[in-house]
Structure formats: C-alpha cells, structure tokens
Amino acid sequence: MTQSGVVKYGAGLLILYYCFAALTWRAMSAVLSSTPPKGLLDGLALLACKGAIWVLPAALMARAVLHEPVAPSLGMTRRGEPARYWKASAIGFAFLAIVAGLQGMINGWPQNAAIPILPGLVLAAVNATIEEVSFRGFILRQLAKRAPFWRANLFQSLLFILVHWPGWFAHGPRWEILPMSIGLLLLALVLGWITRLTGSVWLAVVVHTINNLVASRLSGAT
Numbered sequence: 001m002t003q004s005g006v007v008k009y010g011a012g013l014l015i016l017y018y019c020f021a022a023l024t025w026r027a028m029s030a031v032l033s034s035t036p037p038k039g040l041l042d043g044l045a046l047l048a049c050k051g052a053i054w055v056l057p058a059a060l061m062a063r064a065v066l067h068e069p070v071a072p073s074l075g076m077t078r079r080g081e082p083a084r085y086w087k088a089s090a091i092g093f094a095f096l097a098i099v100a101g102l103q104g105m106i107n108g109w110p111q112n113a114a115i116p117i118l119p120g121l122v123l124a125a126v127n128a129t130i131e132e133v134s135f136r137g138f139i140l141r142q143l144a145k146r147a148p149f150w151r152a153n154l155f156q157s158l159l160f161i162l163v164h165w166p167g168w169f170a171h172g173p174r175w176e177i178l179p180m181s182i183g184l185l186l187l188a189l190v191l192g193w194i195t196r197l198t199g200s201v202w203l204a205v206v207v208h209t210i211n212n213l214v215a216s217r218l219s220g221a222t
Contacts, residue, residue: 075137157188
C-alpha cells in the first residue's frame, strides 16, 4: 500500500470509529434519558456504558487493526520531560482560572459550601478519563500522524463539539449553545496542547475533571 493509501485507510478507520461511537452513545443516551442517574452508582453505571462504547473500540482498533500497543495508542503511557509538564500545568491551570473567573462573574459563586463534592468529583474524573482517552489519546494521536498538529488538534476539537451537540439541542435551540460551543472548543484545544506537551492524557484528565466540576458547581450558583 502506498503512503497516500495508508493515510486514506487510517482516516477512513477514524471516521468509522467516530461515527460508530458517537451514534451508538447518542442512541443509548436517548434511551437512558428516561431514567436519569439518581446517585453515584447509577452515574458510574452510565459512564461504564460510555466507556464500553468509546474506549473499548479504540483499544480493539489499536491492537487488532493498527497493530499498536494499546496503552501508548490511547495516550495512557506517561512520557515527556519535567519542564514540559510544568509548562503544560501552567497552561492548564491558567485556563481553569480564567474560566472559573468568568463563570463566577456571570453565574455568581456557590452560596452553600455544604454541597457534597465527592460524588461529583468521582463522576467528573471518570467521564474526563473516558473522553480524554478517546479524543486526545486516540483520535488526536492518530490525526497528528497524518496532518500537522494544530490542524489535527482543531479537527478533534470540532469533533468533540459535534458529539456534544445532540444532547444540547435535545432541549431545543438556545442562544447559550453558541458560547457553550466556543468554550468547549477552547477547552478541547487546550487539552490537546497539554497532551502534546506531556505525551499522555493524564494531566489533561486532571484539567478536564476540574473544569467540569467547577462548571457544574458554578452553573447552579445563585
């Protein structure tokens, strides 16, 4: 197979993977929306389904089709120089500080400090791990083999927005979807940058987890 043939083959596999996982997850989400999770165990069960739909096919593709070790192919091995971790940490937490500040000014700050944080932290961490392994670990890594990094990073960020849109539009078109999409685009770009600097998804998982946790607490502030 020629080099262009390899590129087209790999791109086709990525498209097939994304379409399968996105459509399957959205179909399952629609079915499960009638019985939303009522607690930590229900939330973890739902996320286990999400992991099976997103992470398992990526692992199977890496091993059986691409003939790559699973952990490195999904960005789960730790690599990179310490200086790059410090740079990535500074970028990630600067982004979080800006987002938290803006959301706090717009939505206000939580008044009830007794709101349980542990269940939300656990669910946010598991969800972030699934999404980072799928998008920044697998999709971005494969795209970056076939295109310049920032083009690949932008493309995976747009895919990340696209997979969130059905859930947002399920409640009807709202003007809030535009700023939500811009915010998600910036988050995905930053997470991709962090993954490139560190060579793994784990710092991106930390930043993603904190971002989701802060967003969930501030969105309900009064």
